[in-house]
Amino acid sequence: TKPRILVTRAVFPDVVERLAQHFDVEANPNDDIYSKDELVGKLQGKDAVFTTPSSSMTAEVIAACPSLKAICNMAVGFNNIDIAAATRAGIVVTNTPDVLNETTADFAWALLLATARRVTESEHWLRAGKWQKWRYDTLLGADVHGATLGIIGMGRIGQAIARRSMGFDMQVIYHNRSKVAEHLEARANNARYVSKEELLRTADHIVLALPYSPEAHHTIGAAELAAMKPTATLINIARGGIVDDAALIVALRANRLAAAGLDVFENEPAFDPAFLTLSNVVLTPHIASASEPTRRAMANCAADNLIAALTDGTPPNILNPEVRNKG
Numbered sequence: 001t002k003p004r005i006l007v008t009r010a011v012f013p014d015v016v017e018r019l020a021q022h023f024d025v026e027a028n029p030n031d032d033i034y035s036k037d038e039l040v041g042k043l044q045g046k047d048a049v050f051t052t053p054s055s056s057m058t059a060e061v062i063a064a065c066p067s068l069k070a071i072c073n074m075a076v077g078f079n080n081i082d083i084a085a086a087t088r089a090g091i092v093v094t095n096t097p098d099v100l101n102e103t104t105a106d107f108a109w110a111l112l113l114a115t116a117r118r119v120t121e122s123e124h125w126l127r128a129g130k131w132q133k134w135r136y137d138t139l140l141g142a143d144v145h146g147a148t149l150g151i152i153g154m155g156r157i158g159q160a161i162a163r164r165s166m167g168f169d170m171q172v173i174y175h176n177r178s179k180v181a182e183h184l185e186a187r188a189n190n191a192r193y194v195s196k197e198e199l200l201r202t203a204d205h206i207v208l209a210l211p212y213s214p215e216a217h218h219t220i221g222a223a224e225l226a227a228m229k230p231t232a233t234l235i236n237i238a239r240g241g242i243v244d245d246a247a248l249i250v251a252l253r254a255n256r257l258a259a260a261g262l263d264v265f266e267n268e269p270a271f272d273p274a275f276l277t278l279s280n281v282v283l284t285p286h287i288a289s290a291s292e293p294t295r296r297a298m299a300n301c302a303a304d305n306l307i308a309a310l311t312d313g314t315p316p317n318i319l320n321p322e323v324r325n326k327g
């Protein structure tokens, strides 16, 4: 008999069919949102689970699902999974790195340009019939070219964002847990490693590209917002919780910074409705990796990992290799 797997959310039907060639698949084409108890119920007797960031694989869920051997997340981020609990339970965990780097970097730039140049605000203004005459000071924004780009989190996505700044003649500074190798800095438009304090104080545009972890919680809070230039732009394409949303709302309302572009929120898909009352923010619903080819690549990458995990035991993107070594 085939191993049994659960796909927690709707995904591309052809990827589900691929999985069905190997496994007995319980899919979710209606995209129902399972409660914790429903999820645990559906996972009974399953060998593996194909998850998305909206599926919370907490220590409690993991402990209640003793048949699980693999959790394969369709995302590069994996803060929806308690890796330590999975490792203790001998469960392999995988993610989908690399396939989304360039698409996500493109979107960081879309948000940066839209935010600095007030693109969505301008469109709302035009649609509202406010364009009656030319004025010298209509919707003035900040320049992107020639400015200093500050990147917090200089992994593969941060580096892809930095590379794109060459065409805009920007200086790049970055902060990261550790300095990256010099040849990578060179490729990233000669990015220069600085302290978080220097970055906040001197960058014109700040992009957050770090993974979420408890240590990264509120990397940008009231104190950091106060340290930024009042003309600065803040972009978050990383994860909700890296920014203190309540503090950001206060700062945007007081024009403590010029504007923010946000693809992720604390408690998404819920978010603080005060954001909707602000004109100096560009809001998007967690779509940085959402191009057709990239979302397909992510789904197939997660499927590849799942197939490998349940067949020869060597998923390419294993996050906890110590599980395999236990035998």
Ligand code: GLV
Residues within 6 Å of the ligand: 053, 074, 075, 076, 077, 078, 100, 289
């Ligand atoms: C999306 O946010 C991802 O982590 O891939």
Ligand code: GLV
Residues within 6 Å of the ligand: none
């Ligand atoms: C701007 O469009 C100008 O004509 O100056």
